[in-house]
Amino acid sequence: MDKNSIFYDPSLKRRHFKSKLFKYFTLSSLVVSLLFLGIFLLDMVLKGSSAVQQTYIQVEVSYNQESIDNYRSIVDKKYLNLLSRAALREVPEQMQANPSLMNTKEVVWILADDQVDMYMKKYYYKIGEKDLSTLEELQKNGMVDKKFNTIFFTHGDSKTPEYSGILSAFIGTILTLAVTMLVAFPIGVATAVYLEEFSKQNWWSEFLEININNLAAIPSILFGLLGLAIYINLFGLPRSSALVGGLTLALMTLPIIVVSSRAALRSVPASIRQAGYALGLTKVQVVKDHVIPLAFPGIMTGNIIGLAHAMGETAPLIIVGMIAFIPDSPSSVMEAATVMPAQLFTWAGMPERAYIERTAAGILVLLSVLISLNSLAVYLRKKFEVKW
Amino acid sequence: MATFETKNKHAHLQEDIIKYLLILAAAISILTTFGILFSILFEAIEFFKLKSFVYFFTGTEWTPGVENSQFGALPIFAGTFMITAIAMAVALPIGLGSAIYMSEYATPNARNVLKPLLEILAGIPTVVYGFFAAITVAPFIVKISAAVGIEASFNSALASGVVMGIMIIPYISSLSDDVITAVPDSLRKGSLALGMTKAETIKDIVIPSAMPGIISATLLGISKALGETMIVVMAAGLRPNLSWNILEDMTTVTVRIVDALTGDQAFNSPATLSAFALGLALFVVTLILNIVSVRLIQKFKEKYKMSSL
Amino acid sequence: MAKNKVKIEVKDLNLWYGDKHALHGLNIELYKNKITALIGPSGCGKSTFLRCLNRMNDLITSVRVEGEVVIDGKNIYDKDVDEVSVRKRIGMVFQQPNPFPKSIYENVAYAPLKHGIVKKGSSCDELVEQSLRSAGIWNEVKDILKEPGTGLSGGQQQRLCIARTIAVKPDVILMDEPTSALDPISTEKIEALMLELKKEYTIITVTHNMQQAARIADMTAFFHLGDLIEYDETEKIFINPAQKKTEDYITGRFG
Ligand SMILES: Nc1ncnc2c1ncn2[C@@H]1O[C@H](COP(=O)(O)OP(=O)(O)OP(=O)(O)O)[C@@H](O)[C@H]1O
Ligand SMILES: [Mg+2]
Numbered sequence: 001m002d003k004n005s006i007f008y009d010p011s012l013k014r015r016h017f018k019s020k021l022f023k024y025f026t027l028s029s030l031v032v033s034l035l036f037l038g039i040f041l042l043d044m045v046l047k048g049s050s051a052v053q054q055t056y057i058q059v060e061v062s063y064n065q066e067s068i069d070n071y072r073s074i075v076d077k078k079y080l081n082l083l084s085r086a087a088l089r090e091v092p093e094q095m096q097a098n099p100s101l102m103n104t105k106e107v108v109w110i111l112a113d114d115q116v117d118m119y120m121k122k123y124y125y126k127i128g129e130k131d132l133s134t135l136e137e138l139q140k141n142g143m144v145d146k147k148f149n150t151i152f153f154t155h156g157d158s159k160t161p162e163y164s165g166i167l168s169a170f171i172g173t174i175l176t177l178a179v180t181m182l183v184a185f186p187i188g189v190a191t192a193v194y195l196e197e198f199s200k201q202n203w204w205s206e207f208l209e210i211n212i213n214n215l216a217a218i219p220s221i222l223f224g225l226l227g228l229a230i231y232i233n234l235f236g237l238p239r240s241s242a243l244v245g246g247l248t249l250a251l252m253t254l255p256i257i258v259v260s261s262r263a264a265l266r267s268v269p270a271s272i273r274q275a276g277y278a279l280g281l282t283k284v285q286v287v288k289d290h291v292i293p294l295a296f297p298g299i300m301t302g303n304i305i306g307l308a309h310a311m312g313e314t315a316p317l318i319i320v321g322m323i324a325f326i327p328d329s330p331s332s333v334m335e336a337a338t339v340m341p342a343q344l345f346t347w348a349g350m351p352e353r354a355y356i357e358r359t360a361a362g363i364l365v366l367l368s369v370l371i372s373l374n375s376l377a378v379y380l381r382k383k384f385e386v387k388w
Numbered sequence: 389m390a391t392f393e394t395k396n397k398h399a400h401l402q403e404d405i406i407k408y409l410l411i412l413a414a415a416i417s418i419l420t421t422f423g424i425l426f427s428i429l430f431e432a433i434e435f436f437k438l439k440s441f442v443y444f445f446t447g448t449e450w451t452p453g454v455e456n457s458q459f460g461a462l463p464i465f466a467g468t469f470m471i472t473a474i475a476m477a478v479a480l481p482i483g484l485g486s487a488i489y490m491s492e493y494a495t496p497n498a499r500n501v502l503k504p505l506l507e508i509l510a511g512i513p514t515v516v517y518g519f520f521a522a523i524t525v526a527p528f529i530v531k532i533s534a535a536v537g538i539e540a541s542f543n544s545a546l547a548s549g550v551v552m553g554i555m556i557i558p559y560i561s562s563l564s565d566d567v568i569t570a571v572p573d574s575l576r577k578g579s580l581a582l583g584m585t586k587a588e589t590i591k592d593i594v595i596p597s598a599m600p601g602i603i604s605a606t607l608l609g610i611s612k613a614l615g616e617t618m619i620v621v622m623a624a625g626l627r628p629n630l631s632w633n634i635l636e637d638m639t640t641v642t643v644r645i646v647d648a649l650t651g652d653q654a655f656n657s658p659a660t661l662s663a664f665a666l667g668l669a670l671f672v673v674t675l676i677l678n679i680v681s682v683r684l685i686q687k688f689k690e691k692y693k694m695s696s697l
Numbered sequence: 698m699a700k701n702k703v704k705i706e707v708k709d710l711n712l713w714y715g716d717k718h719a720l721h722g723l724n725i726e727l728y729k730n731k732i733t734a735l736i737g738p739s740g741c742g743k744s745t746f747l748r749c750l751n752r753m754n755d756l757i758t759s760v761r762v763e764g765e766v767v768i769d770g771k772n773i774y775d776k777d778v779d780e781v782s783v784r785k786r787i788g789m790v791f792q793q794p795n796p797f798p799k800s801i802y803e804n805v806a807y808a809p810l811k812h813g814i815v816k817k818g819s820s821c822d823e824l825v826e827q828s829l830r831s832a833g834i835w836n837e838v839k840d841i842l843k844e845p846g847t848g849l850s851g852g853q854q855q856r857l858c859i860a861r862t863i864a865v866k867p868d869v870i871l872m873d874e875p876t877s878a879l880d881p882i883s884t885e886k887i888e889a890l891m892l893e894l895k896k897e898y899t900i901i902t903v904t905h906n907m908q909q910a911a912r913i914a915d916m917t918a919f920f921h922l923g924d925l926i927e928y929d930e931t932e933k934i935f936i937n938p939a940q941k942k943t944e945d946y947i948t949g950r951f952g
Contacts, residue, residue: 005771006868009782011813012585016781019587023493029485033506033561036554043524044516190413198407199414210682212417217608217678218671219615221642222424225667228649229427251420258417284403312513315617315642319649341515341618348519348622356523363516370511574795578858581753582808582865583785592807597798691798 044367048360053146054162055112055120057082057138061091063101068092075110081131082138086163087111111151112144114162114354120146123353152361156327157343161354166362169343171329172242172322173311176339179246180253180310185303187250188257192299195258196265197287216255223252224319232320240321240336248316253306260302264295297384304377308370314341340366428671431664435459438658444665450628452648452659459662461669463628467638471549471620472613474634478553479609483560484602490561491568492590503565510558518622521551526623533635543625543637552619556609563608567601567685568594570692600688607681611674617642641666704729704869704899705750710764712745712754719745721923722764727916732891732900734910734931737920738946743903746920747871750901751787752780769868785812788862792874794854796846796861801838804846804857805829808865824864832860833890852883859890863898870894872902876909888913907947911935919943 002008059075061067067074071088087110095101116135118125127135138144156168191212199205227248231237237244268291276286292299317323323342330337338346340362347359436444439459447460486506490499526547533540540546571594579589595602625637626647648663655661705727712720720742727733735743748754749766752773765772773783785808796804805825806815815821825842829835834856838849846857855875862870872891876884891900891913904910910917911931918928919942927934927943938944 002771006769006786007771007773007778007782009779009785012779012781015585015588015811016779019585022587022591023489026485026489026493029482030489030502030506033482033486033509033554033557034502036557037505037509040512040520040554043520047523187413187416190410191417194407194410194414198410208414208417211421213682214675214678215417215421217611217674217681218421218424219611219617219642219674221615221617221645222428222667222671224649225431225645225664226420226424226427229431229664230423233655251423254417254420282403284406308511312511312515314513314515315621315646318621318646321650323650341513344519345515345618345622348515348522359519359523363519366513367516370513374511572795574791574793575797577753577756578791578795578797578861579808580756581751581784581789581791582861583781583783584808584811585781588811592811593797 041367044360044363047357048362048364050121050123051152051357051361052149054149054151055117056109056145056147057112057116058107058109058143058145059083060105060107061110062105063091063095064103068095078130078134081128082113082116082135084111084113084160084162086158086160109145109147111162114160114352116144117162118353120144121357123357125353152358156329157325157338157346158327159325161350161352161358164347164355164358166340166343166365168326168329169338169340169362172326172337172343173339175242175330175333175337176245176249176317176322177307177310179243179333180249181303181307183247183250184253184257184306188254188303188306189261189299191254191258192261192265193287193292196262197283197291212255212258215251216259220252220313221315221319223248224316226251227316227320238334238336240324240338241334242330242337243333244320245317245322245337245339246333248320249310249313252313252316253310256306256309257302260305261295261299264298264302265291267298268294297380301377301381304373304380308373308377311339311373312341312366312370314339314345317342318345425671428664428667431661432668434656435658435661435665438661439665448630450644452662457658459658459665461628461641461666463630464639464641464644464666465669466630467545467624467628468614468640468642470632470634470638471545471552471624471640472610474546474549475552475556475613475616476606476610478550479556479560479613480606482553483557483605483609484564486557486561487564487568488590488595491565492586492594499565503562506558506561508558509555510562512555514555514616514618515622517551517555518618518620521547521619521623525551529635538635540635541625541637543623544635545624545638546634548620548623549634551623552613552616555616555619556612559609559612560605563605563685564598564602567598567605567688570601570688571597572692598688600684600691604681604684604688607677607684611677611681614677615642615670615674617646621646641670645670701728701731703727704768705901706765706767707749708765708767710746710749710766711762712742712749713759713761714757715759719923720749723925725918725925725928727899727901729899730895730897731915732895732902732913733916733918734914735901735903735918735920736905736907736910736946737926739905741920742923743920744873747789747873747901747903750869750871751789752783753789755780785865786867787869787871788865788867790855790858790862790870790872790875793878794851794858796849796854796857798845798847800843801829801846801849801857802842805861805864808861812865814864814866828860828864829857831863831894832856833886833893834860850883852879852886855879855883855887856890859887859894863894867898869899869901872900874903874905877905884909907935919946921946 059079061074071092072080074088074091115125115127119127151163152165154167155163155165158164195205195208227244231244231247232239272290273286276290317339322338323346324336324338326336326338344359344362347355444459444461446462447458448462449458449460450464451458490502494502526542526544529544529547530540530542575593575597576589579593620640620643624643625639626643627637627639629636629638645663645666648660653659703726707723707725710720710723737743749762754760754762762774766774802825805828806821809815809824815824826835829838834853837853849857876887894900914931917931917934919926921942927938927940934943935947
């Protein structure tokens with residue numbers, strides 16, 4: 001360009017370069033965040049995918065009185081260290097349930113010990129030399145195989161890693177969240193209805209509003225302190241129970257439900273209300289029969305999001321004792337229970353490598369449930385989205 | 389006429405009952421806040437009856453289990469501060485950078501995809517982050533440090549700080565993106581019409597205009613980091629450690645709360661009650677951060693006359 | 698008209714918003730140290746045309762421009778012309794006053810500092826004062842230079858925006874309905890200011906206010922549906938237009 005032109009400005013080159021640099025900085029921050037998400041999910045899949053299968057060994061089992069008395073004599077002694085103790089302990093029960101088996105022998109697939117499983121999955125393992133040669137022998141004869149890990153989905157926690165599953169934690173989660181939603185749903189929606197439809201703009205409604213905002217920002221662990229001090233110490237509710245856990249989570253979920261329900265109520269146009277009043281309906285009737293039904297999909301969406309939030313919460317539940325060892329699924333909200341994230345926390349702290357794999361698998365299960373819930377919320381919102 | 393009147397009265401009563409039920413429900417949120425405040429406060433007072441208030445905030449020895457136990461929380465506060473600072477050092481530039489890209493450079497369609505994608509990070513349970521920090525990130529840091537000849541702890545502040553930062557990214561980016569998008573376009577045009585480049589416009593005009601909202605998002609992020617529990621319980625240390633070395637293990641307020649309340653000490657022992665003193669400090673600080681944050685965002689809304697954010 | 702010096706020469710200018718053909722082959726010569734008013738009914742393309750003159754349209758992704766806009770002998774749509782340098786030389790004032798959320802001083806000093814026209818310090822102070830004086834607002838703000846520009850009244854804000862524009866020392870000032878958001882007294886001040894500024898600058902302004910065009914413009918261009926219908930000395934346009942459409946518009950028969 002002509003140096004005499006009024007549009008000649010050599011300093012711009014530098015400024016454009018800086019501008020580009022800035023753009024690439026922002027782009028790379030976004031890429032880095034998404035990369036984190038990707039690495040993180042990939043890491044979980046890599047660590048957890050091996051838990052889909054579990055190693056089994058084909059051995060001859062002898063059903064007789066001796067094995068009922070001592071499970072160690074069910075199989076040949078040399079296999080004992082290779083098999084899951086917990087699985088062997090179940091065999092006598094099977095015999096008692098099915099007496100016709102008595103005094104017979106049978107070749108069956110028995111769950112392998114976690115170290116054998118680690119060996120099969122090519123992780124670090126600790127197996128004695130003698131046991132290892134037995135195992136290699138078995139492997140050569142095709143007596144060792146990996147099968148789909150049903151135990152993980154059908155059993156509760158166990159001190160033997162190969163025998164532990166998430167069922168009891170899953171049931172615990174359902175019980176806890178049932179309590180949570182039974183409490184938080186009516187109170188949350190009622191609060192939203194009051195604030196949107198009944199309260200006048202005054203200090204009281206403002207105070208309520210600020211309060212709900214603050215409640216949403218209080219660190220979750222402090223709700224645990226409340227649960228401990230009030231539900232357990234003051235009211236004497238059973239520690240570790242789904243009831244206490246659920247009540248604690250209910251207070252945490254409340255602001256999420258209130259905020260989203262209010263948004264749903266607000267989206268119902270004033271004309272609907274006026275039409276109701278014009279028909280001579282009272283305020284309660286208008287709200288109950290006309291406003292709430294129209295806002296309901298939005299309210300449900302908010303509740304599902306609140307539910308998903310509560311489902312991932314761990315810290316306050318630890319404080320109220322929901323990290324107990326729970327091998328059997330709780331059958332009532334008063335019994336000691338654990339929830340999925342708390343179960344993952346417990347497993348993550350275990351020394352055995354096999355628990356790591358299970359933790360990652362549990363995380364994948366938990367994330368799947370959460371993603372499903374959130375997708376459901378998005379779907380509901382899209383489906384019932386009405387442009388007024 | 390008579391039936392009409394009785395019906396009316398009946399309806400009135402019903403209306404009133406329902407209204408009071410609604411008020412009662414709404415009051416629960418207040419009860420909860422005060423429930424938390426008082427349950428923490430009372431136990432904290434119990435604690436301070438047993439142990440020195442001043443030493444709690446200034447002392448450096450935290451020895452709950454032993455005889456003649458001492459409760460100087462300074463190293464715990466310091467550890468919390470360090471890990472929070474690391475988290476913000478990760479989350480603030482990345483979160484703000486992402487927000488700027490989404491609001492200023494990306495097409496609206498891309499933004500509609502990117503924003504929810506980032507928000508997935510906020511939806512991941514913190515126990516999952518904790519696992520990631522403890523099992524993947526911490527050993528990685530140890531390995532890297534060893535490679536350059538530095539010793540790092542498996543419970544390094546760096547590991548939990550970085551992972552916490554990742555968790556906080558969406559809190560920063562989402563709110564910042566909202567406020568940056570809300571900055572009126574006329575300001576951008578005014579700057580560009582003066583012959584400013586796009587980046588100059590963003591840095592000098594847009595970001596300063598959105599500053600109250602960005603500060604608000606930052607305070608919210610800090611509040612999240614201070615109160616975050618699972619990541620530090622799983623990946624940070626238990627040892628109160630007054631140090632600047634982020635490769636060393638450090639502990640936080642939340643870790644010590646969990647530790648104090650999951651042990652089998654008697655409930656009214658100072659070791660257990662110390663959890664409530666720490667909880668009180670956490671409550672007060674996060675409450676202040678939240679109030680300031682809400683104020684700032686309100687100011688921003690008023691300035692640009694926005695109804696919803 | 699021979700004594701008029703051509704500052705901007707527009708040749709066969711076409712503009713599309715996506716498929717929408719918004720400017721249809723415009724040809725026009727705009728004169729130095731004159732005020733040219735662009736008039737025409739809403740949506741006829743006045744703003745679009747104005748934005749072509751400082752390449753602000755480049756910011757709209759769907760826009761496609763053909764033709765030439767030659768300013769001081771250089772087509773600003775040439776490949777080797779940087780649009781940022783165009784905007785630096787061709788200043789623009791908007792309909793809504795849009796001061797930056799900075800102090801009054803910084804509002805004016807911002808661009809000159811970035812462009813390296815002045816360095817921080819007394820030369821910058823001088824430029825700020827001079828620009829504010831030229832914009833006729835110095836006396837009102839000289840004691841509150843550190844206050845935010847957004848705190849001024851609408852009319853003051855607009856003059857601040859003009860000060861900010863002339864601080865960059867442009868060749869041309871484009872104004873898109875600069876007074877339509879202002880009260881009559883502020884409008885009067887801006888008009889007086891424009892008459893003052895044309896001594897140094899070439900001014901092109903869009904207005905819906907016929908009286909305003911008649912009062913201040915030397916030249917007037919009438920646009921209709923993306924076409925330049927008539928362009929002549931203001932007096933001629935208002936007293937004796939050549940085109941029926943122009944006459945209809947000016948007499949208020951449509952628009
Ligand atoms: N960003 C855009 N994208 C698509 N079409 C546009 C855009 N801006 C303007 N248009 C269209 O181009 C035509 C000219 O618009 P322009 O704003 O230039 O008119 P105008 O004469 O300035 O009108 P007004 O007097 O109302 O300001 C109009 O039909 C308008 O709808
Ligand atoms: Mg216009």
